[in-house]
Amino acid sequence: MKKYLLKSKKRIFFIGLLLGASVWYYACLPKNIFNNPYSTVIEDNNGVLLSAIIAQDGQWRFPPSDTLPAKFNTCIRLFEDEYFYYHPGVNPISIIRALKQNFGAEKIKSGGSTITMQLIRLSRKKARTYKEKFVEIILATRTELSYSKDEILCLYAANAPFGGNVVGLEAASWRYYGRAPHLLSWSESATLAVLPNAPSLIYPGKNQKKLLKKRDKLLRKLLIKKHINEEQFNLAIEEPLPIKPLKLPQVTPHFLNYAVKKGYKGERLTSTINGLLQQQITKLVQHKHERLTLNQIDNLAVLVIDVKKNSVLSYVGNSSCRKANCGDKVDIIQAKRSSGSTLKPFLYTSMIEGGLLLKDELIEDVPIKISGYAPLNFDKTYDGAVPASEALTRSLNIPAVKLLQKYGVEKFLSNLSKLGFKSIDKKASHYGLSLILGGAECTLWELCNAYYLLSKAAQNEVPIDLKIKTNQKVKVKELNFISPASIYQILTVLTETNRPSGEGAWKIFDSAKPIAWKTGTSFGQRDAWAIGVTPEFVVGVWVGNADGEGRPGLTGVKKAAPILFDVFRLLPETSWFKKPLDQTVQLSICEKSGYPASLDCPNTKKTIVHEMAIHHINCPFHQKIQLDSSSSFRVNSNCYSVSKMKDVSWFSLPPLQEWYFKYRNPNYKILPPFLPDCIEGNQNNMDFIYPKENSSILIPKGLDGVKSSTIFHAVHQDKDASIFWFLDDEFLCKTKGTHKAIVNPKKEGLQTIIIVDNHGNRLEQKIKFIE
Secondary structure (H helix, E strand, O other): OHHHHHHHHHHHHHHHHHHHHHHHHHHOOOOOOOOOOOOEEEOOOOOOOOEEOOOOOOEEEEOOOOOOHHHHHHHHHHHHOOOHHHHOOEEEHHHHHHHHHHHHHHOOOOOOOHHHHHHHHHOOOOOOHHHHHHHHHHHHHHHHHHHHHHHHHHHHHOOOOOOOEEEOHHHHHHHOOOHHHHHHHHHHHHHHHHHOOOOOOOOOOOHHHHHHHHHHHHHHHHHOOOOOOOOHHHHHHOOOOOOOOOOOOOOOOHHHHHHHHHHHHHOOOOOOOOEEEEHHHHHHHHHHHHHHHOOOOOOEEEEEEEEOEEEEEEEOOOOOOOOOOOOOOOOOHHOOOOOOOOOOHHHHHHHHOOOOOOOOOHHHHOOOOOOEEEOOOOOOOEEEEEEEEHHHHHHHHHHHHEEEEEEHHHHHHHHHHHOOOOOOOOHHHHHHHHHHHHHOOOHHHHHHHHHHHHHHHHOOOOOOOOEEEEOOOOEEOOOOOOOOHHEEEEHHHHHOOOOOOOOOHHOOOOOOOOOOEEEEEOOOEHHHEEEEOOOEEEEEEEEOOOOOOOOOOHHHHHHHHHHHHHHHHHHOOOOOOOOOOOOOOEEEEOOOOEEOOOOOOOOEEEEEEEHHHHHHHOOOOOOEEOOOOOOOOOOOOOOOHHHHHHHEEEEEOOOHHHHHHHHHHHHHHOOOOEEEHHHOOOOEEEEEOOOOEEEEEOOOOOOOOOOEOOOEEEEOOOOOOOOOOOOOOEEEEEOOOOEEEEEEEOOEEEEEEEEEEEEOEEEEEEEEEOO
């Protein structure tokens, strides 16, 4: 019985030992054989290398590929492990042969290692001893159970040393031959296959004769094994060896840095970039840069988006400068810059969507001052009143400010946030009305993304986040505050923007396609923008200096727009948006004012508008007036025979708008004066208190001799009336209640002081300034 129990205990012990050994054997292989840092590698949408950055440990080590080129596969097996596909990780014959050689030489001369064992040695980085060899054997057999033969080969090829700081086949192929491994010849593949055997002693540029001898020996073996024929062999041995490492391609350096910041560090990113287009645009940018530097403008950037594929097609983050400290390392696409006028289309779209604006209605363009803020148009002129569509295509500032005041800064900021403007993150009180004129900073990426969302929404397509990676997961965006009906109107308006020199007659060419485009120029001419939109593409261009230095003539139209259209010429043919039917109605529109027609509008037209336009006010500028029989004077029934009156519909603007409008529109007719007997308080209800007609006024001066201001005074019978003051053709100010105007005379001589009230009544008189 004791003998039986002893045998049972031994049996249990050996079973336990076997189980323990099995568990150890199963767990002995690390989950990740290698924990080395990898280079960040950017490929185009066809898998072609665009850019790469060295790994954290200073090695050029590309992330492992899932395939190995057939030529290198054959070469590395014939040189290192001919029976790789036939052994379980260890080749007993090679081990026995190595032992005999080592004992005979009384030192380690041969290791008899298979590729799998070499893989383990590379991962462990231990000294070569018999004990370590035993560990390698165990781990190699375990590796063969977890990985396929092809996976083992790929891991080995990705981590084998190829001389210097070059690790892995792919890095070696680019560093020594300047192309991808699958494009290598038999000679080149054989050269790389012999390098991992002694990478510190033999590599391109060092011990060339030994390297050549090893390569040719392998090529002859390929011939003997009939992997190549005699002709291929003869051609292969004639190929020269590489002399020194080459620089890796850096086609998208700024996109590479952007990808690292987005979390792709140490990864292989197969991007959505079109490699050929990227190179074409980079070449274009460099050509334009050479000309811009003549005006000391050093930087420009271009971003191209494929709307249909929701992806980035080209990312040129900056130009390359020849001089130092020119800011060419800055990724302009992600840099915050003053937005200029580029946000205006979003405001116009929002107002049309809310029924607050019709695209051709007249909007105010006169000098304004709102809480101390006095914006100016770029050319410092005024139209008085201008169609909204024209105000947008001409990028007039004052109409945009007035519209934003009407729409609300806070509400507009909410819309911008939904469009992805993360940089515009402060409160409405911080930006104020200057928001629409460049008072906020945004990036070229954010601008292009917002216009991309407009293009998607205009086509009734679901807007989703932009992709930079081919298989990237994206989120759906919600744009419930704008509709295709409003977007279509504004994008169509933007096709009418006057194109830069050389593009002006684009409509006469059958091959020309419409492009909705908008420019922007920041204060001080520091930033020049141009954004173009079609159903297929969005193109964004920024020109300027990375350090913020302004330059004369640095405007969106002059500098950025020509580049925009050059880029579009590199893209495939584009189409135009289909006119939306949903959320639209047909409305009778006043031809002159652009408002919904009132009963007094003589000429109207049927127009498709956003459905919210039915809530818009009717034309406020047409009114019915009564004229005498000669049509020269206004009359009323208290002073003129009703039978002789003529009822006429008259287009009349408010006084200040009229003042500027008539100079831009010579055919504009002001309201006729009243017949003298018909005044009845319509005129002579205001008068000058100071100065009086033909007064001579001494221009006041301070103690320092500098000219100062004088004060004019008028009175109006209507306490709620507004008076608009003019000196000759220059608008001075608007007064209400106490009508006192500060006047700063600029010259001596006879001038005309004019006052106009809000009813259109007008008084003027001559005065003379003297010193």
